[in-house]
Amino acid sequence: MLEPDALAALAARYGIGETLTGQVLIVDDDLGNLDVLRAFLDADYVVHEARSAEIALKLLEVERFDVIVCDQRMPGMTGIDMLAVVRERYPDVAGILLTAYTDTPVLVDAINRARVFRHMHKPWEPEDLLGAVAQASAMVQQRRLNARLLELLSARSDELKLALDELRAAQHKMLHLERLGTIGRLTAGITHDLRNTLGGLTLLESLFEAQGVAPRLMSPLRVGVSATRHLMSTLSTLHQFAAGSLALKEEPIDLSDVLRDALVLAGLEMEQRRSRCVITVEPGLPPVRCDRARILQVMVNLLRNAMQSTDAPQSIQVEVARTPGGVSIAVQDEGPGVAPEIASRLFDPFESTKGAHGLGMGLYMCRLIMEQHGGSIRSVPPVPPGGGARFVIELPRGPDDR
Numbered sequence: 108m109l110e111p112d113a114l115a116a117l118a119a120r121y122g123i124g125e126t127l128t129g130q131v132l133i134v135d136d137d138l139g140n141l142d143v144l145r146a147f148l149d150a151d152y153v154v155h156e157a158r159s160a161e162i163a164l165k166l167l168e169v170e171r172f173d174v175i176v177c178d179q180r181m182p183g184m185t186g187i188d189m190l191a192v193v194r195e196r197y198p199d200v201a202g203i204l205l206t207a208y209t210d211t212p213v214l215v216d217a218i219n220r221a222r223v224f225r226h227m228h229k230p231w232e233p234e235d236l237l238g239a240v241a242q243a244s245a246m247v248q249q250r251r252l253n254a255r256l257l258e259l260l261s262a263r264s265d266e267l268k269l270a271l272d273e274l275r276a277a278q279h280k281m282l283h284l285e286r287l288g289t290i291g292r293l294t295a296g297i298t299h300d301l302r303n304t305l306g307g308l309t310l311l312e313s314l315f316e317a318q319g320v321a322p323r324l325m326s327p328l329r330v331g332v333s334a335t336r337h338l339m340s341t342l343s344t345l346h347q348f349a350a351g352s353l354a355l356k357e358e359p360i361d362l363s364d365v366l367r368d369a370l371v372l373a374g375l376e377m378e379q380r381r382s383r384c385v386i387t388v389e390p391g392l393p394p395v396r397c398d399r400a401r402i403l404q405v406m407v408n409l410l411r412n413a414m415q416s417t418d419a420p421q422s423i424q425v426e427v428a429r430t431p432g433g434v435s436i437a438v439q440d441e442g443p444g445v446a447p448e449i450a451s452r453l454f455d456p457f458e459s460t461k462g463a464h465g466l467g468m469g470l471y472m473c474r475l476i477m478e479q480h481g482g483s484i485r486s487v488p489p490v491p492p493g494g495g496a497r498f499v500i501e502l503p504r505g506p507d508d509r
Contacts (some may be wrong), residue, residue, distance in 0.1 A: 126251035134177035160184035179206035190221035201243035359394035369406035381420040416442025
């Protein structure tokens with residue numbers, strides 16, 4: 108867990124107020140035991156007491172507690188039964204169970220069903236009890252802070268979506284301007300803003316990994332970080348094209364290696380969408396002279412386009428083959444295909460296969476990269492029995508490959 112000072116700094120950074128109430132609920136049917144517990148806890152906490160589990164559950168409906176300290180043996184509902192209910196209704200509250208019994212079934216039940224924070228045997232030592240309550244409070248503080256950070260992350264995602272919606276509304280005004288020059292200035296500003304957003308997302312990702320946040324909560328965050336990095340890479344490449352500063356670093360490349368790397372980069376989103384990719388490579392293909400990083404960009408973009416063509420799980424086909432002039436790579440999805448009304452403008456800026464959900468920059472970037480390589484990218488009819496969209500890129504043979 109993070110130290111208290113680190114927690115306070117993190118909360119202050121994101122404007123999160125105090126997450127602890129300072130309130131502890133003690134539950135025991137013995138009035139004498141309640142008096143002893145209160146005597147030790149009163150100095151550091153606001154202590155409430157209940158003489159039965161039923162009364163305690165009623166108190167929980169009107170008060171917010173950080174920690175519950177309860178006895179196991181009580182008339183009616185036992186301590187474990189009560190803490191199991193608390194765990195279900197108020198998962199951010201920590202439970203400490205006091206018992207004079209050491210039998211294994213009670214311990215197993217306390218851990219597995221009630222998820223108690225600490226199991227303490229009677230007679231307990233005052234310093235042990237105070238230490239347990241302090242540790243439980245620290246755990247509750249961190250748990251609530253993590254939950255609040257997740258809420259903020261969701262809000263930031265909404266802000267990013269709003270920013271993208273505003274950007275799309277401005278597209279029509281930009282069509283009358285000099286495209287590459289205008290795009291260069293635009294991407295510089297967006298990239299700067301996205302860099303700040305990515306920094307915050309990356310920090311949250313590191314913090315959540317360190318705290319062991321559940322994979323089901325981490326997965327959407329990781330996909331968001333990956334998508335933001337991909338968008339930044341696309342915009343950065345377009346900015347370099349606009350500035351005339353994009354120089355290719357060509358070398359002999361095995362396209363199978365590039366495809367494997369592209370699958371790694373797109374793998375998290377593909378797993379989340381429950382889709383798969385089937386790659387077929389013609390045997391005996393020679394290395395192709397190209398800029399590995401740029402062709403990798405093209406392949407990741409085509410794979411992401413294919414994944415996002417439908418919300419349903421699908422099988423994406425990738426085929427690498429020799430052509431009379433070089434090597435081709437085809438990517439085919441199982442989505443609805445390319446709408447006829449945009450087919451002729453598909454590789455222009457601001458034309459998207461995703462309609463209102465896309466910026467329309469990805470395929471334009473692919474076109475620029477392929478043209479700089481002396482190659483091409485085009486949309487062709489799908490190969491039966493499949494459907495959807497099919498994109499083919501072609502790279503020419505280098506002088507040494509003829």
